[in-house]
Amino acid sequence: MNRTTRRTILRGAGVGLALPFLEALAPRDAKAGGGLVDPFAIFFRQANGVAQQIGSGPLGAEPERFWPQQEGILTPEGVAGRTLDELTDWLDRLLVVGGINLDEFGYGDGHASGAFVGLTAAEPVVAGAGASAEANGESLDRRIGRELNPDGRDAWFLHAGITTGYLGGACISYDGPGDRAAPITRPLSAYSLIAGAPADQIEALIARQKSVNDLLMDEFAELLAEPALSGGDRDRLADHRDRIRDLENNLACIASDEALAEVSEAQSPGGEDYDEHDGDQVLRVVRAHMAVSTIALSCGFTRSVAIQIGNGLDNFTIYRHPETGEPMENFHFLSHRRLSGTSEGPTIDGSDLLHHFVDRQHAQTFRYLLEQLDAVQLPGGTLLDAGIAAWYNDLATGPAHSIENVPWVLAGSAGGVLKQGE
């Protein structure tokens, strides 16, 4: 179902959209959880495991700081003191999944096992040591987008922080074996995909781009007729040609001035004052990505979003101490509990707790996403009910970089399909 021309209204949380009410456009076959928006998925990936219980490590045994106290129904008491208590208000909308092991994907580098396998469920291609590996399959986010996105649009792969480094930087989203998806790093660029241009310029732009596109299509046709081109040449040109679109459909959603201002302010990658190593600034970009994603999902512009921070190690992001505001060691070092990205080097005092603080910042950011999605009111529910939001990790634990019991926290029921509250 192509819902991209629908003008919708979103309320609250800075994602207010103007224009006519969804209710007037409600389809007769509205499903549970809203029905006006087809099911969608949004994935938020964290690197380096979480601070959970381990029997031994560089700092000795570490207590449980992540999982609920017991399996079964989620309760505030059960998550108190754990990272998940950041989501206490959302427990009845969560499905906390434990016991996920990536052992089937035996490979010396846990980062590669986790990052490449997390959304592909395919064993990495190992050309050498970790940095030479690639994922070996289409990732779930791309598959959803390919199968379900209207007008053949790409699934959204959004990124914050450093885009280069270990595992090639942006490394969780693949169109196929060895075929990485390119990330969008600027929230305003993502919004531009939807809106096309400022509202006061859009009508003129639509007419002009139509004129431009007509000529471009002729040029692509002429080039594609060139007999000497290889199949790869043709595929790249044809892919490009297929991306050329008229802009009428992109008017589906227009952000409110307030929402746009928030996104614009976080549009800092590349800006003079932006430090892509600063955890606070990186997480602010993530939240802006989430705000724009909420617009895109509510409009059906895309039905799949994946969000990644940093590279395969997230070792360039310096998260800040929640109490002092001071920068901590880079996240990868914290996860090792050492002043090192290896298993040697001096230990960092209290780094298990510092890792827990980073986990909490991810949990808070995920909570922001849930607030955004839940603020979009649909008949019979909210946008959150219509889809699924997943906060998942490459690894299970910090020090050992174990891939056994990798945490996945799901929210939303995808229109009543998934259990919640346990």
Add this chain to the structure above:
Amino acid sequence: MSNRSTDWSAVAVVGLCLTPGCYEGGVFVGQGAPPGDAADGGTTEGDSGQASEDSGGSDGEPGDDDTSPLSPAPRVVRLTHEQYAASVRVLVDLPEIEELAAAFRPDTNEGGFFFQNNAESLDVDDALWNDYRVAAAAIAERVAEDPAVVATLLQRLDIDALDDGVVAPILLRLFRRPPTPSQLDAYAAVFADGSTHFPESSAGLAGLRLVLETALQSPHFLYRIERAQEIQGDDIVLDGYELAARLSYFMVGGGPDDALLAAAADDALADPDEFRAQAERLTQQPGARAVVARFHDLLLESERLDTIAGSLGESARVESAMFLEDLIFERDGGWRDVFTSTTTFANDELAAIYGVEPAGPGFGEVQLPPDRRGYFTHVGFLASYAHGVDPDPILRGAFLLQRIACESVGAPPNDVPPLPEIEPGQSNREAVVAHTEGEGTTCQACHQTRINPFGFALENYGPEGRFRTHEGPDGDIEIDSVASPLIDGVPTEVSGGVAMMDVLSQSARVHRCYAEHWLEMALGRSISPAEAEPVLALAEASQQGAGVVELMVELTQTRVFGYRSTEELP
């Protein structure tokens, strides 16, 4: 693909332990043995001499005797984002163009190709199409709304009146070849249509704006296209404009300037002397310095220097950039000199670590003390492969082995135990040896003879790169930096970093590795083992002391650079 942005942290994460079968062959700079090399990939004794004999470059004209088959290559290659900006600047030099291009969604680092210009992975998705659209509109508006910019443009194009006569010279520069009659007609119609879309502007400005907005989204601008099919000997001969584009994008990172386009129009680039002269001319352009800087940033993983704590990382970044630019452009230095140079640039912070007097406020040239020589004994490399209180010989060694000597190392096994703490009285080296070189362990095969020796020879440089002779909590453990790194396939005993730099600077394999990386960036693809001859020729020149700039010029004279294979990709 043979190269890769490598962060060895994760190798060490799993305990720094690699499989017994980790030696995947000292491949021909990564991918297979070249003609004349030993079956194990040319790591046997005498390898260096073989390279010289095979090079075909003995008369100083690399490529003269090159009979190696060329690999098929894409005919349609999208511009990188840096190339996009430089290509626009050929027409209009606006300061905001680079910012616009920097806002494009980043390309992926795919298949280990760390130069970010792999032709087969440069594609256009929804986001990039939108970025192109937005940038084209912004640039066109910026030009058309600034009379000074328009005046400069018309002057450059040698045009008096702003009418549709502007179309041909604009397309010549953006499409890198004269427009065809049908293109001229189409864009003249676009020019005429300008007033429809920009009624508030004069017809000339409106037409100019719409032509620019359209042409900047055209595949003829966004892709370098090679349609040549004329066969000469065993190869396809590129036409003059295609040669001009190849030369310009490699040498200065952007589209051909007017002099190159004029030479192409006169078919002068088919003359080897003229082609060489044009290459040499381009070495004087600012773009050449940017190309050289970017190549080395990616090759040496300069972004790692950002991981050095405090202000030292920024100091090291500045030192690295100043050192390489001065060495290569002011001293005609080559890759050999990168290992052996006895000077660098230092501020107070770096001078204190080197133990020399600073040259003045800020950065200045300093003479390195006798215990250092070349880039790999600078603070940047040493401190970015260290942690806290100890250097990391495994990370240092792995980088030199893989990135500088182009030796492959296989994937580590799963479930490797972590490195234990250093015991009292034990040196850093002894701790690494105890963990990774145990007789019969899975770690031994790769660490003992391949990875560790490169790192152990640098043990005299502490975690910040400060020279030291002793270590340990009480400073009473003597450091042993005698090691036998694998140089051209032969364990070669060296005593310390300076001695190893001397040996590396003469290594045939190290220069082959460097030459192949240059060819990879120049061609935007991996180099096949069958294309050994140009690599060997360039490597020999480099080994004999050719400067980097000279090497770039020689690269442009090779067959693989100037011709296409008659075989097409599937």
